[in-house]
Amino acid sequence: MHDLLDLDRYPLHQPGSAAWVALVAQAKAELAAQGMFNLPGFLKPAAQQASVAELSPRFAADAFTHARKHNIYFRKEVPGLAPDHPALKEVETINKTLCADQIGGAIKDVYEWQPFAAFLAATMDKAALYTMQDPLARVNAMNYGQGEGLNWHFDRSEFTTTLLLQAPDGGGVFEYRTDLRSDADPNFDGVARLLTGQDPDLQSITLEPGTLNVFRGKNTAHRVTPVEGEKARIIAVFSFFDKPGVRFSEEEQRGFYGRAA
Numbered sequence: 001m002h003d004l005l006d007l008d009r010y011p012l013h014q015p016g017s018a019a020w021v022a023l024v025a026q027a028k029a030e031l032a033a034q035g036m037f038n039l040p041g042f043l044k045p046a047a048q049q050a051s052v053a054e055l056s057p058r059f060a061a062d063a064f065t066h067a068r069k070h071n072i073y074f075r076k077e078v079p080g081l082a083p084d085h086p087a088l089k090e091v092e093t094i095n096k097t098l099c100a101d102q103i104g105g106a107i108k109d110v111y112e113w114q115p116f117a118a119f120l121a122a123t124m125d126k127a128a129l130y131t132m133q134d135p136l137a138r139v140n141a142m143n144y145g146q147g148e149g150l151n152w153h154f155d156r157s158e159f160t161t162t163l164l165l166q167a168p169d170g171g172g173v174f175e176y177r178t179d180l181r182s183d184a185d186p187n188f189d190g191v192a193r194l195l196t197g198q199d200p201d202l203q204s205i206t207l208e209p210g211t212l213n214v215f216r217g218k219n220t221a222h223r224v225t226p227v228e229g230e231k232a233r234i235i236a237v238f239s240f241f242d243k244p245g246v247r248f249s250e251e252e253q254r255g256f257y258g259r260a261a
Contacts, residue, residue, distance in 0.1 A: 001109070005044065006043075012118075027123040031216060038207065038212065039212040042211060043163055045210060047106040050105065051165050055098060055165070059232075059234075064257050065095075066094070066256065071088045072087065072153055072191060072195065073088075089196075094144075094148040095149075096145070097257060098143075100140065110238075112131060120214065130242070130245075135247075139239065141237070144227045147226050147227065149171070149225055151223050152194070152221055154217060154218060154219065154220075157241075158218055160215045161238040162235045163210075163235060165235060166209055167208065169228065170227070171228035173205075174207065175224075176203055178220050180199075180219065180221045181219050
């Protein structure tokens, strides 16, 4: 794993050490303050470049093009909202997706490395985290070409873990609005203001290739702006849960990937 990850800077292989404890504390503090933490240079440049070289031809030949119109909730109806409420404004997401059974190399090795899950669990104050059992969804690679992006949404899961493999020449900016809603307050009018470009608390961040991003998106609205230029934005998405054996239904697999395992 030393060949893939910068373990001198991020000693995930030394749980309980002073450096590991300090790294976990820093990540927890950033999660509390910003709803995310980033580890720049987590994946070493050679492994990052090899991953892009391995995945790029597969995107061209084997990827599923995921194109859908949706609202921020990914639901056709939301209790308490009229169908014409601006919080239900439709947006469009487009990307190419490779599934776990199409991905090998460094990305698969990092995902299945147990100290990685243990570190993430510690940053979340969880007893343990487990890799997903789903043969398609457990780890994905996403490619966003020119004009393509991930539009406004709230995550269904508590947190999302991604690894940026290639940044585009332009666009592909991660935009987010921290704690736009809460479990007690859906803040539909605030959601409407965000979707119409009237939220003064909107933030953005541009990441460098090799950066690990861990993001709490259940109540924080977020999107990736459309890519500009010929160079695609490529990320790996890792799925972890606090119980073992999680997998999608056949309907969910077909909806996300165009096929079932």
